[in-house]
Amino acid sequence: MPNWKAKLIVCLFAVIFVLPTVVAAPTAVPSWTAANHEQGIFGGISLNVSHNATSVEITMGELPSIAEVYTATWCENCVPAEEGLMAAIDESGVDTTVLTFHRAIAEVEDPFGVEDADYRWEDRYGDASAAVVGIKRAPPTMIINGEWLHAGSGGLEGEGLKPYYAESLAKEPMFSAQEGTSFLSWESNDGANGTIEWALNASTWLPSSTTSILYVVEGAATFEEGSNHLGVYHDVVRAMVELDGNSGSMQYTLPAAWDGADLSLVLVHQWDVQSEVMVEPSPDDGFLGLPAAGMLLIVVSIVGGALAANPQRKE
Secondary structure, X not given: OOHHHHHXXXXXXXXXXXXXXXXXXXXXXXXXXXXXXXXXXXXXXXXXXXOOEEEEEEEHHHOOEEEEEEEOOOOOXXXXXXXXXXXXXXXXXXXXXXXXXXXXXXXXXXXXXXHHHHHHHHHHHHXXXXXXXXXXXXXXXXXXXOOEEEEOOOOOOHHHHHHHHHHHHOOOOOOOOOOEEEEEEEEEOOOOEEXXXXXXXXXXXXXXXOEEEEEEEEEEEEOOOOOOOOOEEEXXXXXXXXXXXXXXXEEEEOOOOOOOOOEEEEEEEEEEEEOOOOOOOOOOOOEOOEOHHHHHHHHHHHHHHHHHHOOOOOO
8 A cells, every 4th residue: 555545544543533522513412312311410519628617508599500621731622612611601690610620541641630530421421422522531521510511612712612601501400499408518627637518408309319529629720731731720620529428527638739729629419310211412413413423434434445446556
């Protein structure tokens, strides 16, 4: 095979793995796409651990929305995606807790990833992400209240992405009209080791599958080596703890901050309920109902066949 053909085929296969998150339109799909259950999250109450004793309790109707972001320090199209999200949040006036998850598994550049958070992401959102862009953990991905997933950026800038995220932020989260409270407290003598108490008080509307998770979040972390040249990364999830029950207490040692003293604790409750109807991707998504990766595989196959059939030319 001529050298130019080999190089072209290698480039085309590389495209399969590089472009899905670039070409995918970030139209919202249910986060339970391709699953047999509905799901979501609520809570999002936070405490600044620079205070040695602090607590917060908020009713269901006053809880913030939650935006989960999947990103990486090498992901260039994550920058406008995050700008678009923050612009949508600012313009909506909706109180929103942002949790930014950095890629961890098999990562070689990004220092902020948490492997347990990656496994949770795959378990909870992986099927929906793969149905849309062919990848279970695809930076950039934005998920609003655990219910609406936006994968990819479509090559758009922040202003072009803002309406997509604004539409999901405007939707009322499941259970937001129900009665209940979410409580979180932190008490420490040295600022590093302390006691955490949490409680979810709700009546019979609460799905029995509901579990609670505690995140340690760093407000801003500097990493100049990031190849997307962002430099400062915000709302970085530094640790994840799957709590024992929806109410309880435990002793906990905070992870060291990357830089500064801006760690906070964020309490999230996640739920799922079985559904009789499996949500499938829209037939209008992608090409002939295929995600972006499927479309690119077709292109590779066609071009590869053409190359194989093309008479060998003189070099």
